[in-house]
Every structure is written in C-alpha cells, then in structure tokens.
Amino acid sequence: MDSTAETTDGYQAWSEVTPDAARRLLVAAVEAFAERGYHATTTRDIAGRAGMSPAALYIHYKTKEELLHRISRIGHDKALEILETAASAPAAAAERLDAAVRSFVRWHAAHHTTARVVQYELDALAPEHRSEIVALRRRSDAAVRRILSEGVRAGEFDVPDVPGTTLAVLSLCIDVARWFNVDGRRTPDEVGALYADLVLRMVGARPAAGTAPKR
Amino acid sequence: MDSTAETTDGYQAWSEVTPDAARRLLVAAVEAFAERGYHATTTRDIAGRAGMSPAALYIHYKTKEELLHRISRIGHDKALEILETAASAPAAAAERLDAAVRSFVRWHAAHHTTARVVQYELDALAPEHRSEIVALRRRSDAAVRRILSEGVRAGEFDVPDVPGTTLAVLSLCIDVARWFNVDGRRTPDEVGALYADLVLRMVGARPAAGTAPKR
Numbered sequence: 001m002d003s004t005a006e007t008t009d010g011y012q013a014w015s016e017v018t019p020d021a022a023r024r025l026l027v028a029a030v031e032a033f034a035e036r037g038y039h040a041t042t043t044r045d046i047a048g049r050a051g052m053s054p055a056a057l058y059i060h061y062k063t064k065e066e067l068l069h070r071i072s073r074i075g076h077d078k079a080l081e082i083l084e085t086a087a088s089a090p091a092a093a094a095e096r097l098d099a100a101v102r103s104f105v106r107w108h109a110a111h112h113t114t115a116r117v118v119q120y121e122l123d124a125l126a127p128e129h130r131s132e133i134v135a136l137r138r139r140s141d142a143a144v145r146r147i148l149s150e151g152v153r154a155g156e157f158d159v160p161d162v163p164g165t166t167l168a169v170l171s172l173c174i175d176v177a178r179w180f181n182v183d184g185r186r187t188p189d190e191v192g193a194l195y196a197d198l199v200l201r202m203v204g205a206r207p208a209a210g211t212a213p214k215r
Numbered sequence: 216m217d218s219t220a221e222t223t224d225g226y227q228a229w230s231e232v233t234p235d236a237a238r239r240l241l242v243a244a245v246e247a248f249a250e251r252g253y254h255a256t257t258t259r260d261i262a263g264r265a266g267m268s269p270a271a272l273y274i275h276y277k278t279k280e281e282l283l284h285r286i287s288r289i290g291h292d293k294a295l296e297i298l299e300t301a302a303s304a305p306a307a308a309a310e311r312l313d314a315a316v317r318s319f320v321r322w323h324a325a326h327h328t329t330a331r332v333v334q335y336e337l338d339a340l341a342p343e344h345r346s347e348i349v350a351l352r353r354r355s356d357a358a359v360r361r362i363l364s365e366g367v368r369a370g371e372f373d374v375p376d377v378p379g380t381t382l383a384v385l386s387l388c389i390d391v392a393r394w395f396n397v398d399g400r401r402t403p404d405e406v407g408a409l410y411a412d413l414v415l416r417m418v419g420a421r422p423a424a425g426t427a428p429k430r
Contacts, residue, residue, distance in 0.1 A: 035338075036252075036254045036255075037251075037252030037253065037254050037255055038252065038255075039251045039252050039254075039255035040251075040252055040254035040255035119393065120335060120393075123250075160412075161409055164401070164406075164409045165409075165413065167394070168387060168409070168410065168413050171390040171391070171393075172383060172386060172387045172390070174390065174393075175386040175387070175389065175390035175393070176386070178334065178386070178389075178390070179382070179386060186379070191379075194376055194379045194380075194383070195383065197375075198380065198383050198417045201416050201417050201418075201419060202413045202416050202417055203416075204416060
C-alpha cells in the first residue's frame with residue numbers, strides 16, 4: 001500500500017461524509033494537517049489541495065476547527081465501534097482481546113495518516129469538542145477494561161493492575177500510527193497478529209480449553 | 216510535577232548547551248514546537264518566549280531547523296545512552312530489560328514535552344540531519360534487540376519474533392510521552408514499574424533463580 005492507496009483508502013473511509021465536495025475537503029484536510037500540523041495549515045491550503053476555492057470550502061465548513069472536529073469525531077467513532085464490537089462478542093475473554101487488538105492495530109496501520117491527526121491534534125479542538133472526544137475515549141477505554149476484568153473474573157487472565165494494563169494495551173496499538181510505514185516489512189495484518197500475541201502474554205492468558213496447559 | 220517543573224526539568228536537562236542564552240532559546244523552542252508544531256512556529260516566536268530579540272537568536276542558531284536538530288540530537292543521544300547502559304550491565308537479561316524499560320519510560324514521562332517534539336517532528340529535519348538521527352534510532356533498537364536475543368539464548372526469554380518484539384517494547388515506552396499527564400494518577404516511577412512488569416510478561420521471562428517457578 002503506497003501513499004496513494006492510503007489516500008484512496010482514506011477517501012473510502014469517509015463515505016459517510018456527503019456531498020462529495022465535503023468529503024474531498026476532509027481528505028485534503030487530513031493530508032495537510034498530517035504534513036504541516038494543524039496550526040500551520042490554512043483553510044486556503046485545504047481548499048487548494050481539494051482543487052476548490054476558499055469560498056467553496058466555507059459552504060461546507062465554517063472554520064478549520066470544524067474540519068478537525070469532523071475528522072476527530074469520525075476517527076474516534078470508528079475506534080469505539082471496533083473495540084465495543086470486540087468486547088461484546090459471545091466468546092471467551094482471550095478471543096475477544098485478540099480480536100480487539102488485531103482490528104484496532106489494523107485500523108491504526110491502514111489509516112496511519114488519519115490516526116496521527118486524530119491522536120496528535122487533540123489540543124487544537126475547541127473546549128466543547130474536546131470534551132465530546134474525551135467522552136468517546138473513555139468509552140473506548142471502558143470496552144478494553146471490560147474484557148480484561150471479565151477475563152480476570154473467569155480465571156482466564158492474570159492482571160494485577162487492570163486500569164494500567166488497559167492503558168498500556170491501547171497505547172501500544174495507538175502508537176502503531178506513529179511508526180507504521182507502508183514501505184516497511186510488515187503488513188497491517190501481520191502487525192495485528194504479532195500485537196495480539198504480545199497482549200495475550202501481557203495479561204497472562206491461559207491457553208484455551210483443548211490445548212496443552214502451559215502451567 | 217506541574218508544567219513549570221517540566222520546564223525547569225527541561226532546562227536542567229539541557230545543561231550541556233552553553234552559553235546560557237543558547238540554552239534558554241532551546242527550552243523556548245521545545246515549548247513552542249510542542250504547543251503549535253514546528254511549521255507554525257517562527258524564530259521570532261522562539262526569541263520572544265526566551266525574552267530575546269530575533270537578532271540575538273541568530274547569534275546562536277542560523278535557522279529554525281538548527282534548533283530542531285539540536286533538540287532531536289540531544290534527545291536521541293539521551294535515549295541511546297539509557298538503553299546502551301542497560302544493555303551492557305553485568306546482569307541477567309531479565310534484569311537488564313527491566314532496567315531499560317524503567318529508565319526509558321521514566322525519561323519519556325518526565326520529559327514528555329521534549330519527547331513529543333523529538334518523536335513527532337522527525338519529518339521536519341533536513342535530510343542529512345534526518346539520516347544522522349535515524350542512525351541513532353537504529354542503535355537504540357539494536358540495544359534492546361541485543362537484550363532480547365541474549366535472553367532467548369540464555370533460556371530466560373521465550374520470544375518467537377525478536378525484531379517485532381523489540382519494536383513493540385520501544386513503541387510502548389515512547390508512547391508514554393503522548394499520554395503522560397503530570398496531573399494524572401501515576402508518577403513516572405510508577406509507570407516505569409508497571410511497564411517493566413508488562414514487558415517481562417511479553418518476553419515470557421522465567422522467574423530468576425531463588426523465586427518460585429511459575430511453570
């Protein structure tokens with residue numbers, strides 16, 4: 001996957017944004033924010049990248065912050081959906097944690113440009129938007145914490161510090177967006193598989209019934 | 216530790232930078248880059264924060280990029296020193312990995328503002344400076360990989376993918392700079408202790424001689 005693919009991928013990822021001009025502007029904003037940072041980007045830069053005039057941009061977004069908020073909201077909604085889907089599956093805790101880590105990592109690798117903007121520009125959000133995003137982040141945290149707590153209760157996991165381990169698991173997955181390189185030697189799926197294994201070790205997962213016990 | 220403490224701490228951390236005016240400018244640059252991003256910061260902003268004129272800045276640094284390079288170089292030198300010291304200690308692999316993670320995490324928590332600039336503005340470095348920094352990062356990576364490989368050879372660790380696990384260990388520690396909050400509930404030491412335990416689990420560390428075996 002090259003940077004064109006990330007852009008295309010990004011474009012498809014924003015399918016809920018209509019009309020087409022609003023979506024093109026959002027994709028252009030992600031690229032500009034990722035390259036130069038939020039504060040160094042002007043609405044004129046974004047309109048230019050989208051092949052539009054500044055006046056055409058204002059039809060869809062009143063401010064640059066509105067663009068960042070829209071990007072952040074869609075990214076955080078997607079993250080929450082991934083983690084809540086995994087947490088609610090009718091499966092053992094180890095299987096749910098494996099699925100949560102794999103899909104969360106895959107998203108951060110495949111959409112690393114968007115994920116960097118979403119993760120590193122939180123401070124640029126207006127206070128009311130920041131509160132809204134922090135609430136979504138708390139729910140993502142709660143989804144992972146729930147899997148760990150249920151795994152401990154079921155005797156599947158050995159986790160002395162559930163909130164701290166939750167934080168570490170999410171942090172490990174999120175940082176994939178920083179280092180992931182489309183020209184690197186691992187695909188998003190391969191990083192997902194590696195990280196799922198490392199996280200199951202972190203929580204001291206016992207092997208599922210039917211496999212040889214490790215202790 | 217509040218943000219003043221981070222600034223003070225940062226100021227002491229730059230003790231190798233002389234004269235005093237050059238050091239004040241470096242601390243001001245770290246704060247400005249962290250707040251607004253490298254591209255949105257001007258040398259005038261940096262001089263102003265340091266209580267100096269733009270002309271006084273140019274006595275010490277010819278360009279904004281020279282300031283970023285100096286910050287990045289000092290930060291990466293420190294990271295490498297921490298990891299190579301831990302890797303070279305005359306101790307078992309588990310003890311060396313524990314020390315490496317604790318001190319690397321402590322540094323990223325205590326100096327999170329500097330660490331964010333160092334980690335997130337790599338693309339803004341001039342090509343020759345970027346190559347120099349990438350070489351330092353490869354050596355940091357090698358120090359951790361060495362501990363893992365030696366642990367595997369000594370039968371202390373069970374690590375199916377040494378390069379991937381090395382990447383994950385460094386990534387976990389580096390991301391502390393993103394989420395660490397001086398008003399949060401954990402001190403840098405506490406995060407270091409938690410993370411050392413999680414990393415020892417990731418590598419399947421066997422208990423040291425003299426403690427009860429886990430398997």
